Amino acid sequence: MRILSNVLLLILLTAVLQNAHAQTCYELNSGWKFKAIGSVTDKGEAISTTGYALNDWQPAVVPGTVLTSQIKNKQVPDPFYGMNNKQIPDIYRTGRDYYTYWFAKEFKEVKAQGSNQVYLNLRGVNYSYNVFLNGHQLNEQLNQGMFLRRSYNITKWLAKSGNNRLAIIVYPPDPVGNPNGGQGGDGTIAKNVSIQYTAGWDWIQPIPDRNTGIWDKVTIEKTGAVRITDPHVVTLVPGVRMPESAQEPAIIQVSAHLQNTTGKAVTGVLKYNLDGKSVAKNVTLKPGAEIDVQLSDYSLKNPKLWWPNGYGPQNLYHLNLQFVTAANKISDQKNIEVGVRQITTEWNSHTQSRQVNVNGQKIFIKGGNWIVSDELLRFSKARYDAEVRFHRDMNLNLIRVWGGALIERPEFYEACDKYGILVFQDMWGSGDCNGRWQDPKKLEDQATRRKYPDDHALYIRSIADQIKMIRNYASLAIWCGGNEITQPDDILKAVRDTLMPTLDNTRWFVDFSNSLDMSKTEKGTNGDGPYGIQHLSVFWAHRTYPFNSEVGSVGIGDYESLKRFIPEKNMIVPDYNKSTRKEKVDSVWDYHTYIGYEDFIDKYGKPKDVKDFAEKAQLVNYDQYRGLMEGFSSHMWDWYTGSIIWKTQNPWSAMRGQMYDYYLDPNACLYGLHSGSELKHIMYNPTDSTVSIVNNDVESQVNNFATVKLYTIEGKEIPVAATPCDPEVTGVTKLLSIKKEVAAAATDKGAFLALRLTRRDSKLISDNVYWLADKNGEYSGLNEMPAAKLIITAKPISKGKIAVTLTNSKQGPVAFFNRISLINPKTNERVLPTFYSDNYVSVLPGEQKTITLEYDQPVLSPKVSVRGWNLKERMVEVK
Missing domain, CATH: 2.60.40.10 (Immunoglobulins)
Known part of the structure; x- marks a missing residue:
């Protein structure tokens, strides 16, 4: 009986093992080594045998690029700091062999039994490569294309001993492009099916290796x-x-x-x-x-x-x-x-633009343009989650993945599914490289560039593969043929008429990002912009494109952010000449693509130093992005069906168009958007001094209450209005004009305007504080503010979660524009990333605000820093 039991147990164990084998997938993400082709004379058949010595090979980062491995090995300096990127040899000058590398990895996997199978999967290699395993070449011809998954059945090539070696030689794109300062350099990088911005753009410097390497996951998969x-x-x-x-x-x-x-x-x-x-x-x-x-x-x-x-x-x-x-x-x-949902689009004849519907409900699009998470393709699930969460915290509902980059990795869409962010996904191509305009910096003429890439069949195969990779994600909403231009006719026809109907026929495909099928003006044109800093009245009163795919402003971080990549000697305040409208900027700022604030910062008083400049820039940042989204929302379903900010993040240490820096430190842009993009939002129109409520909600709103107050610089309260209101569903409701009251309060020194929308039970819906300029358009009174009398407490709520309460005295002024930061006491630096329920907050006299902080980093006894316009920095222990 015992023998029979043992036999049955053995049979059961065998079945379990077979099932386990049939369902196993693991990643080869450590233990890789690499070496330049110029130092290797042997062939792949030899290198891929376990007896071949790798003693003089260096550790490699996989997934990663040649440059990420060189950085890891300290062969090159951090390209994100100062002018270091210029010290790294550029492939255009060194030649392609300089960045052509062998990568090798040993792994254990025994031969499969019975009908079981083992596969090697490569999710992305840039640009061309050959693959060898245990002395055998797996591919019959050179693999090409950055965006094409490859899978090899390696069952018969596995070693009997279970000790295996994989060797891959990776060649850079060809051509590599001349980084001559143009958008995509001389444009020839677009002859490849690859990322275009690696040859440089107006918001990024050239990437020396053009992202050559095994940049995405390598996995071993076992099935029956x-x-x-x-x-x-x-x-x-x-x-x-x-x-x-x-x-x-x-x-x-x-x-x-x-x-x-x-x-x-x-x-x-x-x-x-x-x-x-x-x-x-x-x-x-x-x-x-x-x-x-x-x-x-x-x-x-x-x-x-x-x-x-x-x-x-x-x-x-x-x-x-x-x-x-x-x-x-x-x-x-x-x-x-x-995610069970249905996304449809329809032409809105009133706005003359495309309208997006989810589950039958029209969605006013409030989006942000996205490049990639990291220019060196150091992607991770945690970083994707953090970045997409920031977009959720901005109260946005869409991310457009820009066409000069890539179709993002599955982990990105997982995060978008989690946080409810729709995705507008461009396919590869951009008007800059692909010939929409004549451009003296491009090597080839416009007609020739319209035929890029060189290998149309490879492009079409790659698109088909990437559609299959991400089509199951609920967040994926729109496919776009390219940035500001269509692909060549044969590619467009294949994608639009064959691939999309066959592989993914439930999503809208628009031929390019500012197509007339997306929106058009009364003149029958479409485009994007404006870009750069704007007077707030522009966002409210200037009618742009009905579904604007790119509209944006400034966005530098504060002093702590700047210190991460700007050397002390280069901390020089930009000098703007109002008469010539030109700005004198330090070379490092210029290299990191600084975009000017013109004289907007001077309205708060001439900055004393870079720290003062960066602090005042946050006031401008907040105002710009709150005003942008308020202005567009004020014309919801009348002028616009949506707008997408250019842009919300940077893949390196740039100084423009970002709500948080590369290091995941948010600036005031994020919280200005957080306010202006609220689902239900009470707001002030600076062009006509009216107060209105924008309501994106699809359900009716009843028994709401709006209050309007003004405060002097000294903190005196001036009640203006208190009124019941039932905001229009998915619309804008105008409440009242306060032009006279604002003029009376703000003429001399400026004033604060406090708008609040609550339910009748006093539950807060929207809380919005504006700082108003004086009669000269300056914020003179802010520099005369008394010090805030703020009591600050910080209490833990749960693991990784802290409540910070700011309580302001009745007798004091407004505690204005307070930045809250979670601090690691060992380093005295901010804990990154930290997610704040709100920030850069103002607390009215006699009131309090509680801000929730969440973080995942293991920090012992963190502290909370609070500093404001009229509050010197205070460090508070979490008790």
Whole structure:
């Protein structure tokens, strides 16, 4: 009996092991080594054997680029600091061999048993490469293209001992482009199917190695005889839905591509489980067969829907898709997080622009343009999460991934699903490189550049592959053919008429980012801008493009941010000449693509030094981005269906267009947007002195109450209005004009305007404080403010969460523009990233505000720093 039990146990263990083998995937992300091709004379067949010595090879970063490995090994200085990037040899001058490298990695994996299979997956290599394993070349011809996943069945090449060596030689793009100061340099980088900005842009310097390397994940995947690839989940949510209501059913459609890589026929079941229900289909695959399988539609009862940020919850269902053989063994499975929603678009004839609908509800688009997380492609799930969370905290609902960069990695879309951020995804190409304009800095003429890239077939294959990679994410909303230009006609036709209908037919495809199919003016034109600093009246009164894909302003960080990449000797205040409208700027500032504030900072008083300059810049930052989004929102569904800020982040230490710096330290731009982009927001129009409420919510608002107060510089309260109001659903409601009251209070020294929207039960909906200029358009009174009488407490709420309460005295002035920072007491530096429920806050006399701080870093006994316009920095212990 014991023998029988042992036999049964052995059989059970074997089955478990086989199933475990059939479902294992792991990443090869450590232990890599690399060496320049000029120092290696042997071939890949030899290098990829475990007996080949790698003693003089250096550690490599994979995923990563040649440059990230060189930085890790301290072969080159940090290119983000000062002028260090200029010290690193540029590939245009060194030649391609200088950045052509071998990468090698040893890993343990025993030979598969029975019909089990083992695959090597490469999610992204730039630009061309050959792959060797245990003395064998895996690819028949040179692989090319930065954006094409590759997979190799390595089952027969695994070593019997289980000790394996992988060797990959990676060649840079060709051509590499001349970084001559043009957008994308001389433009020839676009002849490749690769990133364009690596040859430089007006917001970034050239990347010396052009991102050459194994830049994305390398994984080992183990399956049974049948493998599932590129599953596709479509959700259909007919009708107009309300977020909190009981729902009519949604339709779930699931399909997958199946591969049988063995010499025997395999019979089994393709099935999935969703919300406790199972859908299945019997399948037989002939030896070596590949087939597409469509499962029956499933009607999901009372679905929990996925909504964009602010409109409702971001519900996700877990879908487990399996192929189970006739012997009841899992051959392969894929786990997919499904957001049940339907995205549609329609032409809004009133605004003359495209309108985006989610679950039947129109969504006013408040978006930000995104380049990549890191110019050196040092991507991580944690960083993606932090950056997308910042966009959620700005109260935005869309990110446009710009076409001169890349289709982002799956982890980015996971974060967007989590935080409710729709994605407007450009495909590769930009008007700058691809010939929309004549440009003396480009090597080839406009007509020639219109034919880029050189290999159209590679481009089309790459687009097809990347569509399959990310099409299941609920956040992915719009596909775009390119930045400010269409691709060549044959590519456009293939993508629009074949790939999209076949691979992803539920999303809007727009041919390019400022297409007339997106929006047009009365003159029948479309475009973008304005860029750079603007008077607030421009955002409110100047009508731009009805769905503006790029509109932006300034955005430097504060002094702590600047210190991270600007040497002390270069901390020189920019000098703006109002008569010539030119600015004298330090060379390091210029290299880091500083964009000028003109005389806007001087209105707060001539800055004494860079610290003073950067502090006053935050006032401008806040005002600019609050005003931008308020101005566009004030014409919601009248002039506009949406606007997308150029831009909300930088992939390196730049000095323009960013709500937080490369190091994930937010500046006042973020919190100005946080205020101006509120779902329900009470606001002041500087052009006509009216107070209004913009309400993006799809549900009716009743029993609300608006209060309007003015405060003198000294802190005297001047009540203006208190009125019940029921803001219009998805619209703008004008309340009253306060022109006379503002003129009376602000003429001499300026004043503070406090707007508040509450429910009748006093629960706060929107709280908005403006600082108003004097009759000369300056903020003279701010420099005469008495010191704030602020009591500050900091208490832990839970692990990684702190509540900071600011209490202002009734007898004092407004405690104005207070920056809260979480500090590591060991380094006396900010804990990054930290997420603040609000920041740069003003506290009215006799009132208090509580700000919540959240962080993930292991910090022992953190402290909280608070400093404001009229408050010297105070350090508070968390008690």
